[in-house]
Amino acid sequence: MATITMADVAKKAGVSKSTVSQFLNKRYEYMSEETRERIDAAINELGYQPNHIARSLKQKRTAMVGIIVSNIMHRHSTEISRSLEDFFNQHDMNAIICNADNDQEKERKYIEMLRAKQVDGLIIFPTGQNVELYQSMVKSGYPVVFMDRKVTDISVPSVIVNNREATKNAVNHLIENGHQKIAIVTELLTISTRLERRLGYMDALQESNLPILDEYMISSDIPAMAAQLKNLFSVKEPPTALVAGNDLVFLEVLKFAKANHIKIGERVGLIVFDNIPFADLVSPSVTTISQPSHEMGQKAAELLLKQINKEDVKKEDTVFECELFIRESTQSRFQY
Amino acid sequence: MATITMADVAKKAGVSKSTVSQFLNKRYEYMSEETRERIDAAINELGYQPNHIARSLKQKRTAMVGIIVSNIMHRHSTEISRSLEDFFNQHDMNAIICNADNDQEKERKYIEMLRAKQVDGLIIFPTGQNVELYQSMVKSGYPVVFMDRKVTDISVPSVIVNNREATKNAVNHLIENGHQKIAIVTELLTISTRLERRLGYMDALQESNLPILDEYMISSDIPAMAAQLKNLFSVKEPPTALVAGNDLVFLEVLKFAKANHIKIGERVGLIVFDNIPFADLVSPSVTTISQPSHEMGQKAAELLLKQINKEDVKKEDTVFECELFIRESTQSRFQY
DNA sequence: TTGTAGGCGTTATCAG
DNA sequence: CTGATAACGCCTACAA
Numbered sequence: 001m002a003t004i005t006m007a008d009v010a011k012k013a014g015v016s017k018s019t020v021s022q023f024l025n026k027r028y029e030y031m032s033e034e035t036r037e038r039i040d041a042a043i044n045e046l047g048y049q050p051n052h053i054a055r056s057l058k059q060k061r062t063a064m065v066g067i068i069v070s071n072i073m074h075r076h077s078t079e080i081s082r083s084l085e086d087f088f089n090q091h092d093m094n095a096i097i098c099n100a101d102n103d104q105e106k107e108r109k110y111i112e113m114l115r116a117k118q119v120d121g122l123i124i125f126p127t128g129q130n131v132e133l134y135q136s137m138v139k140s141g142y143p144v145v146f147m148d149r150k151v152t153d154i155s156v157p158s159v160i161v162n163n164r165e166a167t168k169n170a171v172n173h174l175i176e177n178g179h180q181k182i183a184i185v186t187e188l189l190t191i192s193t194r195l196e197r198r199l200g201y202m203d204a205l206q207e208s209n210l211p212i213l214d215e216y217m218i219s220s221d222i223p224a225m226a227a228q229l230k231n232l233f234s235v236k237e238p239p240t241a242l243v244a245g246n247d248l249v250f251l252e253v254l255k256f257a258k259a260n261h262i263k264i265g266e267r268v269g270l271i272v273f274d275n276i277p278f279a280d281l282v283s284p285s286v287t288t289i290s291q292p293s294h295e296m297g298q299k300a301a302e303l304l305l306k307q308i309n310k311e312d313v314k315k316e317d318t319v320f321e322c323e324l325f326i327r328e329s330t331q332s333r334f335q336y
Numbered sequence: 337m338a339t340i341t342m343a344d345v346a347k348k349a350g351v352s353k354s355t356v357s358q359f360l361n362k363r364y365e366y367m368s369e370e371t372r373e374r375i376d377a378a379i380n381e382l383g384y385q386p387n388h389i390a391r392s393l394k395q396k397r398t399a400m401v402g403i404i405v406s407n408i409m410h411r412h413s414t415e416i417s418r419s420l421e422d423f424f425n426q427h428d429m430n431a432i433i434c435n436a437d438n439d440q441e442k443e444r445k446y447i448e449m450l451r452a453k454q455v456d457g458l459i460i461f462p463t464g465q466n467v468e469l470y471q472s473m474v475k476s477g478y479p480v481v482f483m484d485r486k487v488t489d490i491s492v493p494s495v496i497v498n499n500r501e502a503t504k505n506a507v508n509h510l511i512e513n514g515h516q517k518i519a520i521v522t523e524l525l526t527i528s529t530r531l532e533r534r535l536g537y538m539d540a541l542q543e544s545n546l547p548i549l550d551e552y553m554i555s556s557d558i559p560a561m562a563a564q565l566k567n568l569f570s571v572k573e574p575p576t577a578l579v580a581g582n583d584l585v586f587l588e589v590l591k592f593a594k595a596n597h598i599k600i601g602e603r604v605g606l607i608v609f610d611n612i613p614f615a616d617l618v619s620p621s622v623t624t625i626s627q628p629s630h631e632m633g634q635k636a637a638e639l640l641l642k643q644i645n646k647e648d649v650k651k652e653d654t655v656f657e658c659e660l661f662i663r664e665s666t667q668s669r670f671q672y
Numbered sequence: 673t674t675g676t677a678g679g680c681g682t683t684a685t686c687a688g
Numbered sequence: 689c690t691g692a693t694a695a696c697g698c699c700t701a702c703a704a
Contacts, residue, residue: 003396005697016675021699031673052453053398054697057389057680060339064432064453072418082408085435094449096400097433099421113430117388117400254617281590282618341681352691357683366689390681393696 004046013042024050056118063093065304066114070102070125070148070191075247076274076293077125080147083297084123091305093120102191104129115142121304126151128192143307145300149192155315157307159300161291163193163273166322167200168207170243170271170289175208177330179241179269183216183232185225185253186245194219197245197273219245225252233260241269241330247276250286270329284328292320340382349378360386392454399429401640402450406438406461406484406527411583412610412629413461416483419633420459427641429456438527440465451478457640462487464528479643481636485528491651493643495636497627499529499609502658503536504543506579506607506625511544513666515577515605519552519568521561521589522581530555533581533609555581561588569596577605577666583612586622606665620664628656 006024010017015035022030023039031039042048056062067084069077085095096119100107107127114122121143126134128151137144138156146158167184174182184201186194198217205212215235220228229252232239244250250272257264264270265284272279272288279286299318306313342360346353351371358366359375367375378384392398403420405413421431432455436443443463450458457479462470464487473480474492482494503520510518520537522530534553541548551571556564565588568575580586586608593600600606601620608615608624615622635654642649 003697007697017698018676018700019674022674025699029673035673049448049452051393051697053389053393054680055699057387057393057682057697058699060680062389072414072421078408078414081433082435085408085433089434092449094432094434094453096430097417097421098425098430099418113428116385117430251613251617254614258617276614277587278590278612278614278618281587281594282614339681343681353681354683354692355690358690361683368689371689387681390696391683393681393698394683396696 004048005051006048008046009039009042009048012046013038015039060118062118062120064117064119065093065095065308066110066117066119066122067095067097068100068107068110068114068122068124069097070100070127072097072099073248074274075276076148076291079275079293080297080300083294084301087298087301088305100125100127102127108133111137120308121145123147123300123304125149128190143304145304145307147296147300150317151192157303157313157315158317159296159303159320160193160317161296161320161322163196163322164200164203166289166324167197167243167273168204169200170273170287170324171201171204172208173287173324173326174241174243174269174271174330175204175210177269180210181216181237181239182210182241182243183218183239184243184245185218185229185232185249187219187249188221189219194245197243201243222248222252225249226256229253229256230260233262239268242271244270244272247272247274250274250276265329265331271324279325280327287327287330288325290323290325292323296320340384341387342384344382345375345378345384348382349374351375396454398454398456400453400455401429401431401644402446402453402455402458403431403433404436404443404446404450404458404460405433406436406463408433408435409584410610411612412484412627415611415629416633416636419630420637423634423637423641436461436463438463444469447473456644457481459483459636459640461485464526479640481640481643483632483636486653487528493639493649493651494653495632495639495656496529496653497632497656497658499532499658500536500539502625502660503533503579503609504540505536506609506623506660507537507540508544509623509660509662510577510579510605510607510666511540511546513605516546517552517573517575518546518577518579519554519575520579520581521554521565521568521585523555523585524557525555530581533579537579558584558588561585562592565589565592566596569598575604578607580606580608583608583610586610586612601665601667607660615661616663623663623666624661626659626661628659632656 006017006020010020019031020039028036065088069081081097088095098110100110104127108130111133123145125148126146134154144156146156150158150160171182184198189195202212216239218228218232244253262268272286275290279288303313342353342356346356355367356375364372401424405417417433424431434446436446440463444466447469459481461484462482470490480492482492486494486496520534525531538548552575554564554568580589598604608622611626615624639649
């Protein structure tokens, strides 16, 4: 493409570059009606497209934000990403979505890359491990919002849910339905959400004076989970109910249950922490703890935009409530 | 941040900007060992970060590509996006993911926005409706790859699957299992994939000399689908098997089936066109036509990168094969 | 109301 | 090997 610039437009319209620039920035006060029309015509004829790069260089604003997602294959992450993208698009900004895969190195690389690209701000699902990097961003006043996980000792506005309480409520629901032997399965406890969910689980047991047993608390990476589940169901008193820490864990549980002919909702009650699209459509339908992804995305985007616009933003957590959707997987136990 | 530039580094190291530039571009042959070390030291001390924007302005290369997805909420799209993002990241490029929502206007806006941002190329799940825009990109030699859908009369390398044949095979599988009354449910036929799937369906019926009935071919937008399904099952001879055109349609079918106590796999066989994460884990497990998302993403990325690097790329379609995973939803019928 | 000049931070060209 | 100097395309005083 013949890369046509402001200068070309100016020449064609018989005015100077600055006037064209004024026009592009809609400062029409500074020119006659006639000039305006001439410029407009010139632009159309030439098919001129302003070069955002050049503009960014000057203005130090790229109208782009970076989003560093922990793992896009989580339904929850996809929903949030979509919500974020929507929001920024409505504000004529673009989102660069990156997958850190819960990997500290990848996260670091992305943060550096995106900052070097001068994106206006970052929304991060933090691994929690690049503390120095986080610090340096905060110190330099760079706009950042943490999503989904909190990082201790770093004052960054964060959008999270009440993982601990929500899990506690869910476990209480199981207890109320007569379950006493309840297990929880999560990925490795390297991320705050997973830890908090486990703590919520323990809270509930404690309050009901139920024993907290190590053998009922599994945390492992996905590939090793099948083996762990096997152990779990080989103990003397296998659990009668299970909390799956997220949707990927849920898949593993389903796989295991299918392979071992363990009927969900009959032999074992099940609650999943996360939205799953088919939760209410399968048989038995699955009780879930649902997070308000859309609202979380909107809120985080808003917090970031405010920082970008130099408005004051309190460095505090925004905590959303989860909702427990009770379905068949925790209710049909007493058919037996 | 005090925005520190090459000039600062140059001064500190006691050399000129150009030498620093050479250093940054790893052209070490052009300088003495000693100079190199001095520059290196200066960079570290100052914490200098190169400004990609300035570089892009000069080089006319941003190391960013745009991805315009039809609808990120499709599992298939998410998988492809992830695959694309992976690939580009490995090549030190960033992907800007945008959601066009199958909306012509949104698509247009994004294409223009991304081009204005000087992204190096575009991967588009095309609505097929912005023909002039597509043309203009082709004419100007701008790197583009179409994904998932083909657009007639536009010579852009496209990465697609054999929708028609795959659907035909799937329907044949139903016929072989004794089904004669087979319906197909898709979204509106505005997109090539949906049309081709229907054509494949018709091919199969025709070859088996089965009648092609309008009342068995539903295409409607998602909100209206429930009503259409109701009609479908109210005809004199309701279908004994169903092909769901994608994962979102599948959800509607499930909802409908659940609400009307129609047992999938018993009263009605079901095939879904798309990967669904739980397909083999639910009861009955669901027969699916699976697309190789990962490979499709890699291929498209590769095709785009080649164009960006000015290598020759044939303007032809790359067609991947789908795989039919036969599961219980199409097999248990003869339990009865 | 319009034009001129200088700069944003790099890279590239070409002398020295 | 190193250093001026001129782009890249746009924005913004300031001057006219």
